[in-house]
Every structure is written in structure tokens, then in C-alpha cells.
Amino acid sequence: MTETVHRVVQWATGGIGQVSIRHLVENPHTELVGVLVTNPDKVGKDAGEIAGIANVGLAATDDKDAILALDADCVHFAPLVPDIDMVCRLLRSGKNVVSPLGPFYPTDQFREDVEKIEAACREGGVSFHGSGIHPGYAGDILPLTLARLTGRVDHVRVYELVDFLKNPSPWMERMGFGRDPEDLAANPSRSPEAIGHFAQSMAMIAEGLGKKIDGMRSQQQFAVATKDIEYANGVIPAGTVAGQRYEWTALLDGEPRITFFTVWTVGHENIEPDWEVPDGRYRVEIEGEPSLDLTLDGNATGRNWTAYAGLTAIPAVCAADPGFVSHLDLGVVRPRGLIR
Numbered sequence: 001m002t003e004t005v006h007r008v009v010q011w012a013t014g015g016i017g018q019v020s021i022r023h024l025v026e027n028p029h030t031e032l033v034g035v036l037v038t039n040p041d042k043v044g045k046d047a048g049e050i051a052g053i054a055n056v057g058l059a060a061t062d063d064k065d066a067i068l069a070l071d072a073d074c075v076h077f078a079p080l081v082p083d084i085d086m087v088c089r090l091l092r093s094g095k096n097v098v099s100p101l102g103p104f105y106p107t108d109q110f111r112e113d114v115e116k117i118e119a120a121c122r123e124g125g126v127s128f129h130g131s132g133i134h135p136g137y138a139g140d141i142l143p144l145t146l147a148r149l150t151g152r153v154d155h156v157r158v159y160e161l162v163d164f165l166k167n168p169s170p171w172m173e174r175m176g177f178g179r180d181p182e183d184l185a186a187n188p189s190r191s192p193e194a195i196g197h198f199a200q201s202m203a204m205i206a207e208g209l210g211k212k213i214d215g216m217r218s219q220q221q222f223a224v225a226t227k228d229i230e231y232a233n234g235v236i237p238a239g240t241v242a243g244q245r246y247e248w249t250a251l252l253d254g255e256p257r258i259t260f261f262t263v264w265t266v267g268h269e270n271i272e273p274d275w276e277v278p279d280g281r282y283r284v285e286i287e288g289e290p291s292l293d294l295t296l297d298g299n300a301t302g303r304n305w306t307a308y309a310g311l312t313a314i315p316a317v318c319a320a321d322p323g324f325v326s327h328l329d330l331g332v333v334r335p336r337g338l339i340r
């Protein structure tokens with residue numbers, strides 16, 4: 001069977017962009033046709049070198065107009081900060097866009113962005129899809145898929161569980177680890193926007209189940225180090241933040257029905273309190289009749305999962321009718337080139 005080979009641009013080459021380059025090069029159903037970088041040290045370097053593989057004969061560029069002028073089917077748009085105007089330019093130039101920065105679902109907070117994207121999609125005759133592990137997958141398609149196996153849903157709980165002792169991140173200080181807990185509570189490092197991002201996933205679950213969210217509740221707790229904790233990039237001093245727990249609950253018809261938990265810890269040995277958490281990196285629990293639970297674990301990082309969640313959707317996004325497409329529009333996505 002002959003299958004389409006999609007010509008894809010990788011926009012930005014951070015952690016996610018590098019996974020993407022390797023995949024786009026290895027997958028027989030994709031061709032890497034452009035790489036956009038912002039870091040001046042990377043301009044002119046071979047995309048393979050940037051991604052830690054053999055040279056592929058394609059130099060990275062910081063020339064956005066050159067990327068816009070390329071003949072490409074899709075852009076995997078993964079820079080650090082959102083740029084809806086740039087996304088719209090890419091769409092108007094006739095390229096589909098898949099992005100781990102979202103937007104993921106047209107909630108009121110993102111309505112304006114989605115409307116701009118819709119208009120650009122119509123002009124370019126292409127589609128946009130917000131992808132990623134969370135938001136984008138663990139609290140989106142997984143709960144909706146599991147809901148097919150139950151007769152009544154009383155409460156959906158989605159957990160993101162990260163032990164930074166096992167998976168250190170360069171952003172830990174910026175995330176508030178090592179800070180005074182009262183100071184962090186008063187001046188949170190987690191953007192107030194975060195809940196809005198995840199509320200998109202919650203809205204998708206609710207609307208996928210034929211309901212609307214009519215209220216949100218949130219709470220946060222911090223745990224402190226009981227002694228100095230050494231990790232890959234430094235030390236969390238005793239008495240400072242070594243754990244963060246966020247709980248966001250969506251109300252449907254006034255009842256708490258969907259809760260997202262984020263539990264970030266630096267190990268579990270020397271922190272107080274040490275919250276009881278289920279196993280796995282992500283976990284979805286449906287309390288209902290019958291109840292169900294699903295643990296998502298593996299040897300990949302969240303960045304790998306985020307890259308693949310977008311890249312595997314490229315054939316479906318390119319084939320979709322023009323517009324903003326969420327999982328509710330894409331249905332069951334059929335990845336290409338994974339068996340090789």
C-alpha cells in the first residue's frame with residue numbers, strides 16, 4: 001500500500017524538538033524539511049547534530065520567512081513561549097500545525113486565540129491541533145477512552161506524579177523547589193494560567209460526556225525537606241519546599257466530578273508531609289459503576305511522550321477538514337510508520 005509521506009518542519013529544538021527531529025528522520029512516513037531555531041549558536045548546524053544523531057543534510061535556520069515559504073504539510077511548533085500570531089502565519093501559509101503549547105480545547109479563556117486560529121485555518125485550508133502528554137493526553141483521551149468501559153461515572157480523577165529525584169529538571173528552582181513555603185504560597189511560581197490550561201482538558205472530558213463545567217475549586221499544599229536533599233542539579237535545603245501538591249476540581253451540575261492532581265516531590269524519604277500517591281507517572285481513576293483505574297508508566301520522559309502525542313497525530317491533522325481540531329474532532333488517530 002503506498003502511503004503519503006508528510007513533509008514536516010520542526011519549530012524549536014529544545015527537549016521536545018530534539019525528540020521530534022529524531023522521529024521525523026526515522027519515520028518512513030515523514031520527511032524533515034525545515035528546522036527553525038532561535039539560539040544563534042544553532043543557526044547553520046545540521047539538524048542531526050542538534051538532535052544527537054548522524055547528520056541529515058538539513059541546516060537549522062532562524063529565518064522565519066524562509067520557513068513560511070517552504071513547501072511543507074505540517075509544522076510541529078514547540079518553542080518555549082506561545083506565539084499565536086506566528087502559528088496563524090504558518091496556518092495562513094498553508095501548513096497544518098501541531099503544538100504542545102496548545103490551545104487544546106476552546107474554553108472561554110482561550111476563545112479569542114481559537115477564533116484567530118480558526119480564521120487562519122480557513123484561509124490556509126489547513127488544521128491546528130494542541131497536543132502533549134498533559135494537557136493533551138493523560139487527562140483528555142485516556143479518561144474518555146476509559147469511560148467506554150463503565151455504565152456510570154461519579155468522579156474522574158487524573159494524577160500527574162513526578163519524583164524529581166528520579167527525573168531531575170533544569171527548572172526546579174524556577175518551579176519553587178528550595179523556597180520558603182510561606183513565601184511560595186504568597187508568591188506562587190506556578191502560573192495562575194496553569195489551571196486554565198488544564199481546565200481545557202477538564203472541559204474536553206466534561207463535554208465528551210455531554211456535560212458543561214459550571215464551577216472550579218482549587219487547593220495547593222507544600223511539603224518541606226526534613227533535611228538537606230541532594231539531587232542531580234543541586235541541594236534542597238532543610239525546611240524549604242521539597243514537594244508541591246495541586247488539586248483542581250471541576251463541578252458539573254454543581255457536583256465535584258473531575259479532579260486533576262499534580263504531585264511533585266523530590267523523593268519520598270525526607271519530606272513532610274509525604275503524600276500517599278498511587279504508582280505510575282500518570283494515573284486515571286474513574287469512580288463509578290463499575291469503577292476503573294489505569295496507570296501510565298514507562299521508560300520515557302514526559303518530553304518524549306509530549307513529542308510523540310503530537311507527531312503521531314500529524315496524518316490525522318493533515319487529513320482533517322480545515323479548522324481547530326481537538327481529540328473530539330479527530331476521534332481514533334491512526335499513527336503511521338511506527339511499525340518498521
Ligand SMILES: NC(=O)c1ccc[n+]([C@@H]2O[C@H](COP(=O)([O-])OP(=O)(O)OC[C@H]3O[C@@H](n4cnc5c(N)ncnc54)[C@H](OP(=O)(O)O)[C@@H]3O)[C@@H](O)[C@H]2O)c1
Pocket residue numbers: 012013014015016017036037038039042078079080081082100101131132133134135136302303306
Ligand atoms: N502539553 C504538554 O504536555 C507539554 C509537556 C511538556 C512541555 N510542553 C511545552 O512544550 C514547549 C517546549 O518544551 P521543551 O521541553 O522542548 O522546552 P525547552 O527544552 O526549554 O526548549 C524550548 C526551545 O524553545 C526555544 N526558545 C528558547 N527561548 C525562547 C523564547 N524566549 N521564545 C521562543 N522560543 C524560545 C529554544 O529553541 P532553540 O534551541 O531551537 O533556539 C528552546 O530550545 C514548552 O512551551 C512547554 O511548555 C507541553
